[in-house]
Amino acid sequence: MLSHFQIHPVSFIRAMSKALELSSTGISKHHRRTAIISRYIGMNLGISQNQLQVLIYASLLHDIGAAANWDEKHFIAHTDEDNLVFNHAETGYCILKDSARLGVLAEPIRYHHDRFCGGNPSGLVGTEIPLLSRIIHVADRIEVQIDDSQHIFRQRDKIISNLEKNIFFDTEIIKVIRDMSKIDAFWLDIVNIDYVNNFINTLSFFEKLLFDLNDMISIAEIFAKVVDATSPFTATHSNNVAKVSKELARVLGFSEQETDQFYLAGLLHDLGKLAIPNKILNKRGKLDNDEYEIIKQHPYYSYRIMEEVDGFQTIASWVGTHHERLDGSGYPFKLKSAQISFGSRLLAVADIYCALIESRSYRDGMTIDHALEVMNEMVREMKLDVNIVNVLRQHTELLYALIQKK
Ligand SMILES: [Fe+2]
Ligand SMILES: [Fe+2]
Ligand SMILES: [Fe+2]
Numbered sequence: 001m002l003s004h005f006q007i008h009p010v011s012f013i014r015a016m017s018k019a020l021e022l023s024s025t026g027i028s029k030h031h032r033r034t035a036i037i038s039r040y041i042g043m044n045l046g047i048s049q050n051q052l053q054v055l056i057y058a059s060l061l062h063d064i065g066a067a068a069n070w071d072e073k074h075f076i077a078h079t080d081e082d083n084l085v086f087n088h089a090e091t092g093y094c095i096l097k098d099s100a101r102l103g104v105l106a107e108p109i110r111y112h113h114d115r116f117c118g119g120n121p122s123g124l125v126g127t128e129i130p131l132l133s134r135i136i137h138v139a140d141r142i143e144v145q146i147d148d149s150q151h152i153f154r155q156r157d158k159i160i161s162n163l164e165k166n167i168f169f170d171t172e173i174i175k176v177i178r179d180m181s182k183i184d185a186f187w188l189d190i191v192n193i194d195y196v197n198n199f200i201n202t203l204s205f206f207e208k209l210l211f212d213l214n215d216m217i218s219i220a221e222i223f224a225k226v227v228d229a230t231s232p233f234t235a236t237h238s239n240n241v242a243k244v245s246k247e248l249a250r251v252l253g254f255s256e257q258e259t260d261q262f263y264l265a266g267l268l269h270d271l272g273k274l275a276i277p278n279k280i281l282n283k284r285g286k287l288d289n290d291e292y293e294i295i296k297q298h299p300y301y302s303y304r305i306m307e308e309v310d311g312f313q314t315i316a317s318w319v320g321t322h323h324e325r326l327d328g329s330g331y332p333f334k335l336k337s338a339q340i341s342f343g344s345r346l347l348a349v350a351d352i353y354c355a356l357i358e359s360r361s362y363r364d365g366m367t368i369d370h371a372l373e374v375m376n377e378m379v380r381e382m383k384l385d386v387n388i389v390n391v392l393r394q395h396t397e398l399l400y401a402l403i404q405k406k
Helices: 009-020 030-045 049-061 070-078 085-096 103-110 131-143 156-164 171-180 184-191 193-206 213-228 237-251 256-268 271-275 289-295 298-306 313-320 342-357 368-380 386-394 396-402
Strands: none
Touching (some): 009 030, 009 213, 009 271, 030 049, 030 184, 030 193, 049 103, 049 131, 070 085, 085 213, 131 171, 156 171, 184 193, 213 237, 213 256, 213 271, 237 386, 237 396, 256 313, 256 342, 313 342, 342 368, 368 386, 386 396
């Protein structure tokens, strides 16, 4: 397998976890902090290194089932008591269960809101609930109680006493937490942003196994689906862009390994869209200025998240610049023609072609002729690469057939 596609899982899972933390005002810390707390609990319970690794990865992705739905994201941050909290846990399970690499995380995530006292849709009660799920549940509920405007030491007693009053949690785990709570470093780790960012780097020894290209593609496909689920109008967009970019790269003469990179870039180009509320993505009619500003952040976040993955710098640079235009009118870097790579130009052409063929909230999908007319106009305005659009035109039927419209 290609050396630049032998990627350490930690590097990729951390990036995907950050994508789940995107909001319209930045990147929050819920998953990473939950993972830090889970790790402390797991170590204090003396679980094996192997289980600890699964626990940390599952914690980093535990709310993946809510990432595409802003109402649900908001709701689970504020309550654990409504039975609707089970929905995102089940969705997360469904998203991950068939994954060769991440399937092992599906079960702990499925039961991460199951109550120790019972009354769960799963029918599980007490220690029938998987241990890792019980740990994530408690860690999650510690994290959501933290108020960043107050010193953490002034909050810890209240956080612990709130847990102790609640019959939802494993009493053995609560005992462990009561002891951990006396350790200042435990609390300081949770609020120390440098540690929150870097703690996962200290975990590299957990797994020597590297992800290869096929692993990366299958995980990127999962995240592409999460991104596309943010709006019914983009239900297949990332997948379409992946297929069209790959094929366009192939007919342009790129090697197989390069066309696979375009496939990955297509899958992940809109990862930063997880920062855009559904109501903006689904809005019928013209966006106002504030809404457009929020939309424009998405390639920036796609870039900053992907560039953290070792070996992903080229792909990150393509995804981060897929809205740059050759006349300098694009965003978010305001690049000029000479600064825009061929890969970026190719991805931009594939993205626009797919977007025009697909339906949107404000218009139906276009015919091939109409889409090409729009793209020719963009070439005349010096926005798109003329050579790539010409190749697209020569192969337009073939590329059109790859696009799933509904
Ligand atoms: Fe959750
Ligand atoms: Fe959570
Ligand atoms: Fe985009």
